[in-house]
Amino acid sequence: xxxxxxxxxDTTLRDGSHxxxxxxxxxxxxxxxxxxxRAGVPVIEVSHGDGLGGSSQNYxxxxxPEERLLRAAKEEMTxxxxxxxxxxxxxxxxxxxxxxxxxxxxxxxxxxxxEADISEExxxxxxxxxxxxxxxxxxxxxxxxxxxxxxxxKMESYGADCIYVVDSAGAQLPDDVRARVSTLVEGLxxxxxxxxxxxxxxxxxxxxxxIEEGASQVDGSTCGLGAGAGxxxxxxxxxxxxxxxxxxxxxxxxxxxxxxxxxxxxxxRPIIIDKDSLTVGYAxxxxxxxxxxxxAAEKFGVDARDxxxxxxxxxxVGGQEDLILIVAQELAxxxxxx
Amino acid sequence: MSVPEKVRxxxxxxGNIGTDLMYKIQRSEVLELxxxxxxxxESEGLKRAxxxxxxxxxxxxxxxxxHPNPPAIVFDATSxxxxxxxxxxxxxxxxxxxxxxxxxxxxxxxPAVNLxxxxxxxxxxxxxxxxxxxxxxxxxxxxxxxxxxxxxxxTIASLSAGPGTRANIDEFTxxxxxxxxxxxxxxxxxxxxxxxxxxxxxxxxxxxxxxxxGDYDPAELRRSIDDMVKTVQEYVPGYRLRAEPIFDQRRVSxxxxxxxxxxxxxxxxxxxxxxxxxxxxxxxxxxxxxLEAGTRG
Numbered sequence: 267x268x269x270x271x272x273x274x275x276d277t278t279l280r281d282g283s284h285x286x287x288x289x290x291x292x293x294x295x296x297x298x299x300x301x302x303x304r305a306g307v308p309v310i311e312v313s314h315g316d317g318l319g320g321s322s323q324n325y326x327x328x329x330x331p332e333e334r335l336l337r338a339a340k341e342e343m344t345x346x347x348x349x350x351x352x353x354x355x356x357x358x359x360x361x362x363x364x365x366x367x368x369x370x371x372x373x374x375x376x377x378x379x380x381e382a383d384i385s386e387e388x389x390x391x392x393x394x395x396x397x398x399x400x401x402x403x404x405x406x407x408x409x410x411x412x413x414x415x416x417x418x419x420k421m422e423s424y425g426a427d428c429i430y431v432v433d434s435a436g437a438q439l440p441d442d443v444r445a446r447v448s449t450l451v452e453g454l455x456x457x458x459x460x461x462x463x464x465x466x467x468x469x470x471x472x473x474x475x476x477i478e479e480g481a482s483q484v485d486g487s488t489c490g491l492g493a494g495a496g497x498x499x500x501x502x503x504x505x506x507x508x509x510x511x512x513x514x515x516x517x518x519x520x521x522x523x524x525x526x527x528x529x530x531x532x533x534x535r536p537i538i539i540d541k542d543s544l545t546v547g548y549a550x551x552x553x554x555x556x557x558x559x560x561x562a563a564e565k566f567g568v569d570a571r572d573x574x575x576x577x578x579x580x581x582x583v584g585g586q587e588d589l590i591l592i593v594a595q596e597l598a599x600x601x602x603x604x
Numbered sequence: 605m606s607v608p609e610k611v612r613x614x615x616x617x618x619g620n621i622g623t624d625l626m627y628k629i630q631r632s633e634v635l636e637l638x639x640x641x642x643x644x645x646e647s648e649g650l651k652r653a654x655x656x657x658x659x660x661x662x663x664x665x666x667x668x669x670x671h672p673n674p675p676a677i678v679f680d681a682t683s684x685x686x687x688x689x690x691x692x693x694x695x696x697x698x699x700x701x702x703x704x705x706x707x708x709x710x711x712x713x714x715p716a717v718n719l720x721x722x723x724x725x726x727x728x729x730x731x732x733x734x735x736x737x738x739x740x741x742x743x744x745x746x747x748x749x750x751x752x753x754x755x756x757x758x759t760i761a762s763l764s765a766g767p768g769t770r771a772n773i774d775e776f777t778x779x780x781x782x783x784x785x786x787x788x789x790x791x792x793x794x795x796x797x798x799x800x801x802x803x804x805x806x807x808x809x810x811x812x813x814x815x816x817x818g819d820y821d822p823a824e825l826r827r828s829i830d831d832m833v834k835t836v837q838e839y840v841p842g843y844r845l846r847a848e849p850i851f852d853q854r855r856v857s858x859x860x861x862x863x864x865x866x867x868x869x870x871x872x873x874x875x876x877x878x879x880x881x882x883x884x885x886x887x888x889x890x891x892x893x894x895l896e897a898g899t900r901g
Binding site for chain 2: 324354355360380381581582584592
């Protein structure tokens with residue numbers, strides 16, 4: 267019997283951008299892409315953590331302009347496809363044009379899980395211009411599977427080739443993932459994908475659960491280099507999927523070598539589940555809030571966990587990093603009032 | 605006769621914005637709503653206008669162009685496409701247009717900042733809701749110290765973003781960024797918009813980040829911000845600082861909240877309210893000058 271193929275997209279050079287505060291250099295990008303490409307990783311995503319055009323005061327300025335990193339990545343590729351991320355409201359079709367000119371073949375268009383209809387102009391443009399379109403329904407733990415399917419259907423109607431259930435907060439338990447992925451697989455004719463964060467230590471298990479429910483595309487980051495406690499670790503995921511009998515086209519040893527030689531030297535600190543990243547998952551907030559909450563905690567003399575829990579109580583969504591500054595100020599004021 | 609003189613105005617577009625404008629114009633001492641026109645005779649806006657005794661028509665701007673006594677100023681609350689199609693005809697008729705669409709035919713106007721320069725233009729554009737909320741703050745900084753870079757993050761309730769905004773979200777970010785440069789005075793502008801679906805709906809919130817070109821006196825900057833908040837409050841009473849501004853050497857962060865007046869739109873929709881309030885403010889300033897000059901509508 268032929269093994270079922272699962273497409274792995276490595277997002278070290280996009281989600282990992284959060285973990286290095288968007289400071290990737292061109293040399294680092296080249297080395298990582300070379301390693302991943304030679305290991306047979308089929309799709310490699312390169313962008314600012316918050317997508318094209320994300321370089322900002324709110325999210326952090328890129329050390330190197332995206333255009334340069336994209337061109338460098340493309341030059342190093344022999345078989346992998348270059349993917350970019352865009353969040354409507356942050357990046358624009360202009361940014362997408364730039365990325366396509368740099369050789370990006372796949373765009374991943376991401377919206378908050380209830381706001382699918384802001385993605386239409388970007389999906390339409392990408393399809394018209396020959397790009398493969400993958401879409402992200404972010405923070406998908408915040409709504410139930412039925413609601414998620416309604417939003418996914420909008421993206422499918424705009425032309426999405428694959429729709430991801432995105433656990434941006436790393437807050438879902440395996441049953442949450444199963445319910446969402448199976449509902450989308452049943453209700454859509456396009457492919458379904460899953461993107462994990464490891465804040466509750468479930469990234470690999472959740473990804474496996476998603477595949478069992480019919481997801482045909484999944485994300486990983488090498489050495490787990492991603493926002494919060496990172497993503498499903500690509501080299502672990504590839505090994506687990508091989509053991510479970512899925513085909514990924516990836517050479518396990520070459521990927522492990524790439525992780526050790528190209529990615530590990532970049533890690534600013536070990537990507538682990540510590541008290542703050544655990545709280546991100548527990549509170550159910552956007553994983554990229556982690557470093558911003560830590561920074562604000564230090565500046566205002568409060569506990570990052572209190573900030574993250576309050577961000578959860580206020581039902582914040584992805585991209586609201588600026589609210590962290592307000593919450594931290596208010597917590598500091600409350601404390602001094604006591 | 606002690607009847608106060610007013611300038612006749614019209615509204616094109618009977619959706620949320622057009623209807624909210626109607627209630628605001630009702631309160632005005634210098635504007636008299638002559639007519640509201642749209643394209644859907646069954647629209648809530650046209651029905652409400654008719655109930656309040658205003659002249660209405662579903663023939664849109666054609667009705668205004670063919671009217672024996674057309675208004676002196678019209679508010680266009682339709683779409684960029686519609687505005688581009690009819691702005692010239694209005695102009696040829698001598699009717700001033702206050703454009704609330706993203707068409708941007710005329711100069712960008714933020715009443716607290718540059719209305720004085722453009723009140724007499726035949727066509728002015730109200731930029732975007734995020735622009736109306738944040739450009740005054742960029743200006744509050746740039747009038748104290750040059751601003752190299754101005755960035756704004758507008759967070760609005762999902763319910764307050766209509767289908768037009770959603771289908772053309774790039775228009776918001778690009779137009780707002782240009783407004784930050786052209787009107788706010790930043791050398792380079794960037795805008796980000798976030799939709800938040802929380803229930804109950806969140807109040808419109810805006811963060812303004814400025815990178816200054818040099819040092820400044822924090823007390824002077826703080827006074828400039830407070831003064832600008834007061835200026836905006838003259839036409840948007842629910843405009844206020846949401847938290848203490850942060851002055852981190854050459855990086856300035858200002859946090860604004862906008863509560864709507866709750867005329868036709870709910871109070872959380874400060875983003876829509878600030879657009880209609882700014883447009884009415886622009887019309888009132890123009891009307892006062894026209895009245896002073898003796899050219900009534």
